[in-house]
Amino acid sequence: MNGLLKGALVACGGAAGAVALRRATQTRPRYQPWERAPYRDFPNRVLVIGGGFAGYTAARELCRLTHGRDDVGVMLISRENYFTFWPMLASVISSDVETKNVAQPLRRALIRDGASFRRADLEAVDPARHIVTAGGREFPYEHLVLALGAEPAYFGVPGVEEHAISIRGIGAGEEITNKVIERYEETTLVHGEVPESKLTFVVIGGGATGVEIASELHSLVRDLLVPDYPNIDPRSVKIILVDRNKEILKELDPALRRVARKKLADLQIEVINNVKAKEITAERVILDDGREIATENVIWTAGARASVKLDDLDFPHDERRGLLVDRFMRVEGHEDVWGIGDSAANVDEHGEPVPPNAQAAVQEGKAVARNIIAAIDGGKLEPFRYRPVGQLVEMGSEFAVNEVMGVKFSGFIAALFWRMTYLYKLESPNSRVRIAADWLLDLFYEPSVTQIRR
Numbered sequence: 162m163n164g165l166l167k168g169a170l171v172a173c174g175g176a177a178g179a180v181a182l183r184r185a186t187q188t189r190p191r192y193q194p195w196e197r198a199p200y201r202d203f204p205n206r207v208l209v210i211g212g213g214f215a216g217y218t219a220a221r222e223l224c225r226l227t228h229g230r231d232d233v234g235v236m237l238i239s240r241e242n243y244f245t246f247w248p249m250l251a252s253v254i255s256s257d258v259e260t261k262n263v264a265q266p267l268r269r270a271l272i273r274d275g276a277s278f279r280r281a282d283l284e285a286v287d288p289a290r291h292i293v294t295a296g297g298r299e300f301p302y303e304h305l306v307l308a309l310g311a312e313p314a315y316f317g318v319p320g321v322e323e324h325a326i327s328i329r330g331i332g333a334g335e336e337i338t339n340k341v342i343e344r345y346e347e348t349t350l351v352h353g354e355v356p357e358s359k360l361t362f363v364v365i366g367g368g369a370t371g372v373e374i375a376s377e378l379h380s381l382v383r384d385l386l387v388p389d390y391p392n393i394d395p396r397s398v399k400i401i402l403v404d405r406n407k408e409i410l411k412e413l414d415p416a417l418r419r420v421a422r423k424k425l426a427d428l429q430i431e432v433i434n435n436v437k438a439k440e441i442t443a444e445r446v447i448l449d450d451g452r453e454i455a456t457e458n459v460i461w462t463a464g465a466r467a468s469v470k471l472d473d474l475d476f477p478h479d480e481r482r483g484l485l486v487d488r489f490m491r492v493e494g495h496e497d498v499w500g501i502g503d504s505a506a507n508v509d510e511h512g513e514p515v516p517p518n519a520q521a522a523v524q525e526g527k528a529v530a531r532n533i534i535a536a537i538d539g540g541k542l543e544p545f546r547y548r549p550v551g552q553l554v555e556m557g558s559e560f561a562v563n564e565v566m567g568v569k570f571s572g573f574i575a576a577l578f579w580r581m582t583y584l585y586k587l588e589s590p591n592s593r594v595r596i597a598a599d600w601l602l603d604l605f606y607e608p609s610v611t612q613i614r615r
């Protein structure tokens with residue numbers, strides 16, 4: 162009886178604790194959905210297109226700055242009803258993070274802040290009429306923010322689009338894992354010698370994304386898949402990183418670059434520098450120095466360009482860097498159209514180009530919101546000031562190379578720092594808790610890797 166009572170008390174205590182934790186972690190909405198007037202009824206309508214790091218931040222900051230005002234309405238239109246938390250995408254390859262947790266939901270947070278959301282593809286902009294067409298409907302605006310992001314650039318290399326996986330969307334992590342498993346399954350069915358091309362994985366592009374993907378591939382083939390495929394010798398699997406620069410991670414400090422290079426050598430990832438891929442076929446990568454790599458598995462991370470949608474719009478832009486904007490982020494020749502994130506060629510207060518990364522996109526989102534409100538209120542616009550915080554590159558779950566405000570560090574502590582930073586930066590509290598729980602469980606149980614064929 163005593164034991165039963167104790168059990169009941171523990172269960173009640175646990176349940177009360179869970180409810181308290183749930184209350185504490187739930188964010189309080191600024192508005193209930195029914196409290197806001199429809200977007201169309203506001204005298205100043207700010208329409209944000211693209212719900213990634215830049216657009217999402219801009220919309221939320223606009224809501225924060227205009228809280229309690231009834232003269233500014235905010236709407237965000239984006240292709241998907243989530244945004245992709247790109248820095249964690251590579252972790253999907255080794256099942257360290259699940260794809261659904263890389264997707265950060267847009268709707269709830271925006272609606273709670275008082276913004277409207279529509280999931281639609283941008284079709285056209287008519288700046289003379291102040292109208293955007295998206296999803297077959299017209300949306301009016303007084304101020305328009307374009308934040309369409311970037312996409313892979315192929316530089317005219319034949320065969321990339323047909324034969325390589327490129328990082329086009331949130332599914333890329335799973336696509337890479339599935340490709341590896343597909344090759345492993347095929348290999349187990351081969352009688353006799355397995356062609357080298359089946360188990361050679363080539364990552365093209367030695368920037369942070371390429372290095373992270375190559376390292377995650379290593380965890381997958383040298384660790385996770387080993388117990389599932391006893392007849393494949395992990396040493397027969399090759400990972401090759403091809404980079405056109407003299408060194409990989411060219412944006413990083415030279416000392417960290419050396420550490421990263423040594424780590425890749427320890428992981429037995431072969432690095433080929435100073436060469437470009439000239440052509441990709443179904444069975445090989447042809448390099449511009451004449452060498453050829455036999456492979457059926459190519460991952461392309463060699464370049465990015467601003468959204469191709471800009472080519473259909475009548476705004477001045479550079480194909481690679483995006484919309485041409487002034488120091489206040491206004492699109493050249495337009496007082497009420499603003500460009501931010503990877504789809505805009507933003508410059509800082511000294512006129513220096515701002516790099517296309519998440520921290521810049523978030524800072525631009527906040528700054529553009531302040532300038533739009535200043536423009537509405539007849540205030541003074543501020544030039545964009547970029548404050549780089551640093552660079553974090555994860556190389557598997559236990560190693561990273563980081564540079565944060567001038568401090569350089571690497572190894573396990575750096576990997577922990579990487580994890581803590583990006584956990585904190587995730588927008589969805591739900592994903593944050595789930596990813597943290599997964600990482601904790603991974604200490605005790607190895608994640609299982611399966612191929613879901615669709």
Ligand SMILES: Cc1cc2nc3c(=O)[nH]c(=O)nc-3n(C[C@H](O)[C@H](O)[C@H](O)COP(=O)(O)OP(=O)(O)OC[C@H]3O[C@@H](n4cnc5c(N)ncnc54)[C@H](O)[C@@H]3O)c2cc1C
Nearest residue numbers: 211212213214215240247248283310502503517518519522
């Ligand atoms: C694999 C990968 C890893 C990365 N890792 C890092 C990192 O570790 N650190 C870092 O600082 N940066 C990293 N980056 C770069 C960073 O993610 C980008 O710089 C950042 O996402 C730019 O934000 P954005 O809002 O401009 O674009 P995005 O975040 O890509 O958002 C663009 C949005 O526009 C929407 N959209 C596009 N076209 C249309 C259309 N026609 N109609 C409607 N909506 C549209 C998209 O659906 C998307 O929601 C990484 C990028 C990649 C690809």
